[in-house]
Amino acid sequence: MSTSQPLDLINVGRITAVFGIKGWVKIHSSTEITEDLFSFTPWWLKTAHGVKKIEIDDYRVHGNAFVAHIKGVDDRDVAATYTGVDIAVERDFLPELDDGEYYWSQLEGLTVFSEQNGQRICLGQVARLLETGANDVLVVAPNEASLDQRERWVPYVPGQFVLSVDLSAGEMIVDWDPEF
Template identity: 50%
Template sequence: MLAAGRITGCYGVKGWVKVHPFTEEAVDLLHYPAWWLQTRDGIRPVVLDQGRVSGKGLVVHLAGVDNRDRAEELRGQTLLVQRDELPELGDDDYYWHQLENLEVWCRDADNGSNEEVLLGRIHHLIETGANDVLVVQPCEGSIDERERLIPYLPESVVRQVELEAGRMSVDWFIDE
């Protein structure tokens, strides 16, 4: 399962809820055939009756949620989809969950060497509008204990992604 959105509030009095989708385009979330709801008590399937884009998010109606009180109970809950339902991407495209936890390696050009040093692991990504940003946190074997924010710019910053090897190579500054 993969987090695909979060219920952020109620919409009207008939059980509709506002959803902040984690998909690139809000409407994409409406195309998944099965949704699951992660609650404090576990994960359960939910059925999408209706939904539409509203601003930067969605408003949706889930089966069995027919009043504002029931909708309010869902506030803050996470919507999940099956990983195998994700659309296939091109060769050099990745889902965020594929990049999370990769080791990030960088050439130590300051020392006149082509040897790579470990900067840390990708903890998560941030969407900034201009480009996505990798939040790289130190890990065992990394060169220091600093968190780094590295723009996810294929070709100019990100040189190579090796999912099977669990690593990414970047051109970045090694601050002292």
């Protein structure tokens, strides 16, 4: 079942490969608590042909990821058609966050400014975030308004490097030397 309705979807994982011969697939979760992925229903797969709604009827931990069975898919070849596809859920189904907390998808696309000597300098736009052992990192890609065409990696540490986030304005202010 595909839909042409506009949905407010947020990526929460990816189907990476087939598993076995009975229609199971390998799943990578992008949620902070990885197993939370399975508490969100329905799943929408972002395919080249639009979005497709699916249900998972069984899953289990497999190494550092999961394997799952898509309801109604009992053949490896059919399961293979779902690989390499992002898993999304409707944004309204996600839990509310406390003030000052953000989903990564809310930060992606924000324009990043550094305030230096009373001036706002555009560093670029948040392209993605990376999870590291110490803290998350903002990957700030250059845009048409940025100081230069350099990509910068800014530690996502609110209060230290990230001074403010204004989702309605689409901006983030950071304490980061533009030369670095």
